[in-house]
Amino acid sequence: MSLALEAVNVSKRFGRVLALNDCSFAVPAGRIVGLVGPNGAGKTTLLHIAVGLAEPTSGRVHVFGISAREDILGVLSRVGFVAQERPLYRGFTVADMLELGRRLNARWDFAYARQRVANAGVALDRKIGSLSGGERAQVALSLALGKRPELLLLDEPLGGLDPLARRSFLQELMSTAAESGVTVILTSHEIAAIERTCDYLVILGRGRAELAGDIDTVVGSHVAVTAPSRYEEFIRTHSAIVDTERTERQISALVRVSQAVDWPTGNGLQVRPVNLEELVLAYLRRARLERTTK
């Protein structure tokens, strides 16, 4: 299994703030990855380090085995990146933006980029400043895909898009990934969108990877347990608690199970599967709690 991206003990310090703290995880090639985490968890920083826009304080991010620090052009030729708010030159026309891609990239598929823009219904002679949010998103994506990347990094690609634009953007993205086999890593707060689009999940909290894995496997290895308080010891010994809610007599926990557990159901103890949203929220809540109590 080849790795599209691998973070190895990455730390990044901005002044007194530790944006990434010994963060390690891996993303296999060919997946569509949702990178989630609370604001300030280091998602953007991580993507920037991967593509060489920032330097890690320590550690490495490898893209197909090479790091931007060692071989920036090697990384840039394989990675398409669309930053948050999709910066484009306002005074340029759409054609100018594609020309920029052609001039600044050794490998550039002009016909493909132009076709994508045309499919999105954006005329080449239009000024970037006159485009709607959805059109901008399509142009930015086409620019990133024009270099035929093996890895596509999208930072908040759904931000600022209306529901219709979101839907068509995600559909376009999925069909592109399916036909070209490009690995996609996108950050988002939209768990529903991630559930529809992604097959791999990385949760970032406290500057660290809380969880990374295939979404079906990850969801399948977590359950929600509700039980009388006296079962807390049992839950703790048979699973790893991610998040709990206690009342005086009851405990509700979202737990991770590494192997099949023979739950003593029927004595007020109930076990049910979780969905992706519950799972993500539990991890994010834990990250926030640990951050505030640290």
Next chain:
Amino acid sequence: MIWLTYRQHRWEALLTLAVIVILGLPNLIAGLQAPSVIAALGIPACVANPNFGTECSAAFNQFGRQFGWTSYFSILFVALPALVAPFLGAPLVSREHEFRTSLLVWAQGITRTRWLVTKIVLFAAVLAGGAWLLAAIAPIAAQAWSYRPARWQDAFEWSPAVIVGTALFALALGVFAGALTRRALAAMLIALVAIAVARGAVISQLRPTAFIPPIVATSHVGIPPDAWVISSDYVDANGNPVGIDRLIQLNNEFFRTGSRAVLVSSDDYYAQNGVFVRVKYQPREREGQLQGIEFTLYAGLAVALFAASVWLVRRRPA
């Protein structure tokens, strides 16, 4: 990268060219006409005769009416760097940060070093060409600025060395301020203040006395008429300045005692009484050398600032 630089900055290039043409062309024409007008008005004879009459006043006035407006052109050579630094240099890097397009362009397939070096080289080349053009026009245009030929120390300001040197230095200062602050407005203000301070220091301090120490003469006699006199004061035998009271006293004595008849000048009378004139000047032979030093200083600082900007852009996160 050359294409991108052109596409992004073509309006700046056009505007720079427009400024040169709009200001340069009428002044060039005026400068070409001026010598024949000066001759026709009989001004050379008036200038040679200190006790000119009313017909000379009329000639001077006529010249002023016809060419007076061109003297503002000389201000351009002082103002040019003050425009280059904030408007061409400062936004070069800072605007990319402000619009976040640094995250777009630095994630394409070229290094940041190549990105910035290409831009700097193209900007510097166009700017140096434009500055050189202005410098080529200046001596011709200067014929209309005054009916007297410009002194070399005044023409120094519009020599190619100074105009091209300051333009490059101003560009570098602006680029560096932008790379440092990453804020266009802050960079523009810093660059403007810095260029004003630097130019002021060079013109008032470095050029007259620091590049080459001026020659010190103890008499006005023997100083070449085309020398650039920087200062002239009176000192005692130990080189200490003499107070104004003592000078007035000596001057009164000089006239009262009738020493005038015997001595050539008041300076000689002062010298007899232990007060010596001290003149500092740069002879005209040093013109080329002084310009060379000034250009080297500006160009050297420009290269250092460009290098520092590249270092900043490489080192700091986008």
